[in-house]
Amino acid sequence: MRFFEIFPQNFFSLFASPNRDIYIEALLILHRQYRSETLLKKQDLVSRLVAGLETRMLDLKGEDDDLYVPDEDVNLSGRAHFLLRRFVDTGWLQLEPDLASFEESYVVPGYASKLLHLFYDILHGKPVEYNGFVYSTYSNLRTAEQDRDEHMYDALKQAHRATEELWKSLRELLDNIRIYHQRLQEQEDVKELLAEHFDRFRVLVSDRVYHPLKTFDSVPRFKQRITSILRSWLRDADTLNIIAAAALRRGEFADKDEARSQAISMIGEIMDTYDRLGSILAQIDRKNAGYTRASVERMQYYLNADRDIKGKLVEVLKAMPPLKDERALPRALADLPLYSAGYLDELSLYNEPKRREHAPEEVMEAAASAEDVAEELAGFRERLAQVYSHRKVIDFILKQLGERRSMAAAELELASAEEFVKLLLAAVKSDENGLPYRLEFREGYLFVNGYRLPELVISREEGKGHVGTGMGKNER
Numbered sequence: 001m002r003f004f005e006i007f008p009q010n011f012f013s014l015f016a017s018p019n020r021d022i023y024i025e026a027l028l029i030l031h032r033q034y035r036s037e038t039l040l041k042k043q044d045l046v047s048r049l050v051a052g053l054e055t056r057m058l059d060l061k062g063e064d065d066d067l068y069v070p071d072e073d074v075n076l077s078g079r080a081h082f083l084l085r086r087f088v089d090t091g092w093l094q095l096e097p098d099l100a101s102f103e104e105s106y107v108v109p110g111y112a113s114k115l116l117h118l119f120y121d122i123l124h125g126k127p128v129e130y131n132g133f134v135y136s137t138y139s140n141l142r143t144a145e146q147d148r149d150e151h152m153y154d155a156l157k158q159a160h161r162a163t164e165e166l167w168k169s170l171r172e173l174l175d176n177i178r179i180y181h182q183r184l185q186e187q188e189d190v191k192e193l194l195a196e197h198f199d200r201f202r203v204l205v206s207d208r209v210y211h212p213l214k215t216f217d218s219v220p221r222f223k224q225r226i227t228s229i230l231r232s233w234l235r236d237a238d239t240l241n242i243i244a245a246a247a248l249r250r251g252e253f254a255d256k257d258e259a260r261s262q263a264i265s266m267i268g269e270i271m272d273t274y275d276r277l278g279s280i281l282a283q284i285d286r287k288n289a290g291y292t293r294a295s296v297e298r299m300q301y302y303l304n305a306d307r308d309i310k311g312k313l314v315e316v317l318k319a320m321p322p323l324k325d326e327r328a329l330p331r332a333l334a335d336l337p338l339y340s341a342g343y344l345d346e347l348s349l350y351n352e353p354k355r356r357e358h359a360p361e362e363v364m365e366a367a368a369s370a371e372d373v374a375e376e377l378a379g380f381r382e383r384l385a386q387v388y389s390h391r392k393v394i395d396f397i398l399k400q401l402g403e404r405r406s407m408a409a410a411e412l413e414l415a416s417a418e419e420f421v422k423l424l425l426a427a428v429k430s431d432e433n434g435l436p437y438r439l440e441f442r443e444g445y446l447f448v449n450g451y452r453l454p455e456l457v458i459s460r461e462e463g464k465g466h467v468g469t470g471m472g473k474n475e476r
Contacts, residue, residue: 006111008091018061024119025053026083027092031116034108039096042084042104049080057083130213131221133166137270138222141229152239153246153263159226160266163273170280173213174287176205181291190302197295210288220281223274230267240264388425396422397437397458406459414449423453436461 014023029052033040049057057079084106087093096107108116137159144155180201187193233239244259253259396419400412414420430439442455 010089011091011112014086014090014092017063019059019063022053022056022060023083023086025056027087027116028120028123029053030087030093030108031113031120034113038107040093040106040108042106045084045106046077046080049083050076053080130166130169133162133169134222134226136162137166138226141226145229145232148239148242150242150246150249153243153250156243156263156266160270163270167273167276167280170277170284173205173209174280174284177210177284177287177291180205181287181294184291184294184298187298188302190299193295193299193302201291206288210284213284220277223277227271227274230271234264234267388421390429393422393425393429394436397426398460401437401458401460404460406457409448409453409456409458410446412448412453414451420451427456 014020014027017023026049029048030040030045033045033048054076057076060079060082084093088095088106091109092112093106094109096105097103140155140158140162144152180196183196184193187196233243240260240263241256243263244256247253247259247263248256253262401407412423414423426437427439429435430437438459438461440457440459442457444455445452446455447453
């Protein structure tokens with residue numbers, strides 16, 4: 001099958017467009033939506049694009065083959081509709097009418113979905129559990145070795161596929177490190193070097209892939225067990241016949257000899273791959289160490305290279321005599337705020353203590369008058385009334401009751417100490433007349449959100465409100 005029998009002729013034209021940044025962001029938004037739904041409704045997609053791109057779509061530019069004019073007063077919804085039409089024209093979306101509601105809907109074709117999934121993994125990094133591939137291979141082969149039934153061929157196929165994925169993932173890791181190593185030559189700024197190493201390589205490759213590979217994921221752990229099972233299968237003609245017969249029943253081969261030959265080939269490929277694992281793991285270690293070393297050396301070079309005024313100043317400071325020798329310094333330099341650098345040692349942070357004479361200050365005791373005490377108490381009562389007023393205590397109890405006629409202490413919700421104090425005040429006021437509630441105390445205690453409360457029941461007094469009834473003198 002030819003390439004453009006699957007992909008439309010203008011499928012990749014989006015990436016040559018002046019709007020390519022907006023196009024790829026919109027495609028990734030559609031991809032995230034399509035991962036959770038099988039059919040994308042038009043209105044939902046328009047809403048997603050408007051919410052995800054916001055004013056980014058205002059930067060859309062006109063193209064030679066489009067009727068769309070960006071200078072027109074078109075709102076965000078209209079621009080989102082333009083993006084959908086553009087994706088349909090280039091084959092990234094396909095119309096799929098909803099026969100139940102006759103609403104216009106879309107699907108992402110299989111070839112486009114696979115590419116979008118690949119783009120997402122490359123941009124965000126895909127955590128790979130290498131030990132998962134190895135353990136899957138060992139688990140399938142061990143189960144088939146124990147059962148020795150018609151599923152041995154399926155186990156061999158799954159083991160072969162997992163081994164291929166393992167090798168491909170290790171190759172991708174090696175290639176990614178190699179790409180970062182090559183991109184070092186393009187970096188000419190220390191800040192960019194630091195961002196490349198710590199923000200991209202460290203996050204996407206080192207911490208997410210390389211570190212688990214060398215610590216948690218022990219790839220060679222099951223190597224000996226896997227190769228032992230496969231060698232026993234190669235030496236056992238009956239086992240090969242069972243595998244070949246199972247493959248033949250599935251109609252994958254023309255005769256038993258071809259099926260047997262394919263089974264032997266898969267076993268050999270798995271064993272060869274595990275024999276080569278040590279080599280590629282050593283290459284990954286060398287490439288990672290080489291990249292780290294090259295990064296540090298390049299940063300040191302740009303920090304000290306005589307390339308601009310900053311570099312020249314560094315060279316001047318390095319050639320200067322010690323700053324403590326003021327006689328050797330020109331007078332113009334002696335007045336500059338320059339400081340000498342040194343190294344920390346065991347005495348760097350030590351200063352000999354100095355004895356200081358300290359005379360305690362005389363504390364004058366001020367006697368408070370009765371008027372001051374009365375004024376302070378009045379102010380305290382006023383502040384207390386504002387926080388724990390009669391109305392607020394009743395509102396708190398009615399809020400706890402909600403629509404219920406009564407509730408036990410265990411059902412209370414005390415979210416803070418302030419609510420606990422309100423409950424105490426409600427218990428103190430429970431014998432007042434005109435209250436819309438009553439409290440009935442019972443034997444025993446319990447803890448509610450860390451507060452020790454007596455067993456009690458709060459009931460609603462039917463027909464009684466609290467507005468204008470039973471108000472204390474501090475009610476505002």
